[in-house]
Amino acid sequence: MSKLIATAAINAAHGLFKTAEEMLDKAIAEKGKDFVFEFPDTAFYLPQIYAMTAFPVKTLADMKVALEMAREMLHDAPEDTLWKPYLGEALDSGMATLFCEEIILAMRYLNGQEPATDPETGYVYNGFITDTIQRNLGIQLVDGRMPGFAAIIGAAPDDDTAAKIVRELQEKNILTFLSGTAKDKNGNVTNVTQQLLRKGVELGWDTYIVPLGPDTEHTLYALDWSIRASMIFGGNKPGDYKANLKYTKDRVFAFALVLGELDDVKWSTGAGAINFGYPAICDTEVPVIHPTGVCTYEHVEVELDHDKIVQRAFEVRGLKVTVEKPPIPVSYGPAFEGERIRKEDMFIEFGGQRTPAFEWVRTKELEEIEDGKVVLVGTDIEERYKAGGRMPLGIVIDVAGRKMQSDFEAIIERKLHHNINEAQGLWHMGQRDIVWMRISNQAYKDGITLEHIGTIHNTMTHNRFKSIVDKVQVTLYFDEKDVLELQEQARANYKERDHRLAGLTDESVETYYSCLLCQSFAPSHVCVISPERLGLCGAYNWLDCKAAYEIDPTGGNQPIEKSTVLDEKQGRWEGVDKYLQSNSAGAVESLNLYTIMDNPMTSCGCFECIVAIIPEANGIMLVQRGHTGETPVGMKFSTLAGTVGGGTQNPGFMGIGVNFITSRKFLYADGGIKRIVWMTKNLKERIAEDFKQRCEEEGVPDLMDKIADETIAEDSEKLMEHLANVGHPALEMDPMF
């Protein structure tokens, strides 16, 4: 019965409190109470404590204050008879547990014990999840590539079961965190991480399997991560615990799979997770809690059958995952995209400067092609494939459809990378005529044929572009002569497309598109996407949105009629304002597309980089996600990001996609690229070519050299010195304010 759970949770909280207190007191004795602590790369201090209480833990003394908050949440365990109610008390104990675990893990970081290393294999666990990873994952969270999250705690009865469960989660695109230990069926203490390592399963963010650490306490890292989603994407304030926990309950579809026996710490950590609305599904005979309300459905459920446990977890969490998979003999899905195929694991490869290769999408008339057909062209194809090694490969994908437009060719073509990569044992890099593909030994053994490459493209092009594409036919060329010849035709077509795209300006269209994909996580944010301004995540440009709208007219991308121009220079249109008023949950009244100063675009939180004003320099700086150093505004990216996300307008600060920097409309009303006084070296390199061209257009060919980066200045003073020395044009421009 649930009293047992409550008793376990309440008791464990007392124990963890004591541990945390002892570790903290020891640290204070050794390092002093003013010793500063921060988890790696986060602007959210101790995120769990910060989200709940708004109390920023910066020093060990602060940690002591936070620990006292946990003390207040400790309770007496219920008695055997005539007990007092225990649910609220157990949930409080769960929260106390999370506070204590956060402090315990901080102490371990302080002692150099985190991230943990597996003693058997030397495998280094992930440890704390950084803000950068969080934001990197932003777009996957919303576009269905990562519809849910599993925390597996403990160990499966055997390695095969562990691999099977995780494989099923991967196939359903579930991001899986691993922590804790349990006994397997032979009574050996192990955990799923070790079990997967033994099965040779590739672990890491790319494969959607993230081992956090070997203790139950490490589960806290996953909770720390999800509570930050509320503050980063949801725009909820630290300390507004009700909003933060409602966000996780309603929008973060996480659950725990507890494999093997449970101890008190597992129950109390689970009670902490129930505060988030995350239920636990256990594979052992334990008490259940079925009445709903804190979680959306059951709180604790038992499923003894490992074939059903994943499906049961989905039902308990209220999670719907639709997976479209081509008929091939290997697993398929975004979780397999990140797999690498090393040379020794490779069976055969195509392209990659080793053999000629390309891929090309062409529009055809409906009657010209046969749907679903895969044509293989070449000599002795079978024998050459069986021999392995390398082969030339030209992939021509002919599509036809009443709603097909030549503009969509590039969009479909960009997805070819994902089509192949999502197949387990197939690897893909590059695009157009610089592609590189590999098939692993295992995939070959599993029965992958050359024809399957066509089958994958066929199925997935249909799936991804449902209402645009009525027929798809794939032709694969394997003879060098054919490949080279067709490659020339393709190149001519690529060139033509690029030209057409270059002519696409904001003025040349009447319709922009919204991107509301992020509203599942950032409910008040709307991206307005014009031909010259792509989405801030970098993943959606105007053409993508146009195609997406054709595919799903009620989906996340909606047309916005620009209507009357209200301000040409600032980029403000009546239609855009009207659209925002009714689609931003009242958050945005008006938007100027071309300025950072007045009603700029809001951000969901998964922006590729941040533009921030540096008032004293009369210009702006640019820093990309993942840059961990200081910036001249005195804030790191992670801190800066905290002021930008959550769907609010913040004049002087804005999140953007990297490619927007080289758009003619970049801060057009504020003076454009000449305002850039500082940007990271990484960004400089990424946009070098296009930026050079833009500088020439703007009549400042040497601008890039005048822009400072982290090697020149990381603070305002040095920056100003540099700008004066090089005579940066921003200094001479009109004041930004």
Next chain:
Amino acid sequence: MSNHNKPVKSAGSSAEEIIEWGESHEMETCFDRADRLKPCPIGETGACCRVCHMGPCRLVGKNAEEEARGVCGATLATVAARNFLRMIAAGTSAHSDHSRDMANTLLAVATGETTDFKIKDVRKLYKVAGILDIEFEGREVNEVAKDVAETFLQDFGRQNGELNYCKRAPEKTQERWKKYGITPRGIDREVVETMHRTAVGVDHDPDHLLTQGLRTALADGWGGCMISTDITDILFGTPMPIKAEASFGIFKEDEVNMVVHGHEPTLAEAIVEVGSSQEMIDYAKSKGAKGINIGGMCCTANEVLMRHGIPTAGGFTNQELGIMTGLIDALSVDVQCIMPAITQLSKKFHTKIITTSPKAMIQDAIHIEHDEHHPNKTAREILKLACDNFPNRTKEGSHISEKFPLIGGFSDEYIEYMQGGKWRGSYRPLNDAIAAGRVRGVVGLAGCDNPRVASTGIHKYIARELIKNDVLIVSTGCGSAACGSAGYLTPEMALENAGPGLREVCEAIGIPPILHLGACVDNSRILTIATNMAKEGGLSDEIGGMPAVGIAPEWMSEKAIAIGVYFAASGVPVIFGGESPVGASKEVTRIMTEVWMERYMGAMHFEPDPEKMLAMALDYIDKAREALKLRKYEPGKFGAERVLMDMAARRVITPHAGVGGINDAER
């Protein structure tokens, strides 16, 4: 249980034992008097008019409704309605005068006029200040308390506008009140106007009269009662679950038994505090006792049970029986429901009866007036008297050892907490449980116990049947005492006797199937609970229409009538036991059921048959479930409608809805 073939007087086994002992010792109790003195059949049904001295007029006979007239020409409907209104006014006065004293005590504490009490629950003070729009951040606690007390005091004498707490009700409930003109202005004003309108020759239209009755009752519920509950929480702490015991076995043979009886908490709080002081315990020891055992009766008991776990000897009909144990050294009484018979009965024992309220004296009682600025002084005097009386105790009396453990202390605040803790507390789980059919509905089991039936028996019958039918019970006053003395207020009761759905919910939270909310004045907690359920969403968005019913199966006090009517006016169908005090008039009965249901979604029924009472309650609950389109209740079959969410569904989740708020996508 009695083995005799005679009618059972009390359904409490130890009560019955004492009654029998009393009979064998020729001691008379209310049970005997009730047997001897049948109710006046004309007055009982509301047909006797005595508002002027041309009468009293008896409006009886064939076709009395159409033909009977008083000397002035008053119809039966007018007379029945007027009589009923005067009951409402009296009940409202009782709660509200108690409440006024509470406000004055709060003011005295805030201004430092009394130092015996302090503000114990600052969080509740701030909550109340927030509701009253009184600034509290960064201010002295006593400053805030002073503003709160003064704001409440205005409610009693307010001439216009509306009571402060009306705005706490769900908006739709408030709209109904406004639409039909029953939003109360000032508490005293409504009572005075009711007395005026029911005087000879003023208001004669039964519907018009009853509308004022509703307004007066609302002044009781959302005024007097709610103010009293909140101030008592502020001064003495908002209740949290606490263990206690009930029935006559709570008296101790070797300790001074000091019993507090009546309805007010203030002096009782002081007695509890002073009674546990070493000084007083030593004094008791000097008199040969091992210590001081404080017990309670009636609603003063409930007040100190909820906050200190003080045991209760039971409700109204137990007061004489308590004396007959011979174990009570002093019985201190304040106001309301105190039988004057106790002073005569006490003469047969050593028990001292002490009246303490300046408003209430009884012949032959010792009067030690409660000095509200120095409550501890009064308490000390009373306790000393009890200790001094201990050596006078004899063996005489019906000694009972039976007692039952219980868990009490369920405030609205704790009920919210218990459903999710500090961070996730809400009414979502309860609303979910109702929607899913785990909990069929909620019944407020309240009101008195009554010697005209096998006392406490209907409470027990209704309670058992309801929980078997998956109905969660919230109980107050003598309803709680009845259930407590039967051993029903335990978490084990849910495991052993509740229906499968209710059992699951009780087990998940760890609660008894019957939640003891406090004294009868704390029926206001049911109003706030119903309001929270409405605001949480997913059921009805007003109090009306909830699968909830109020039952007072053994009522006798006019206070019960005021409470019943304020529930009806707030939207709760109410079922009272016994003969209807308006039963003589079909028209008045029709207005109070059909017309009130249409206007306020509440009604007031009188039904003496316990089985019919139960059936009516379940029928109301099931009809409300049907109207709300909730899953049809089937015992043992329940579960939430599962909606699996894909990404598109998640994008349309309403942003910024309140915690736990159900949204369209979830529905």
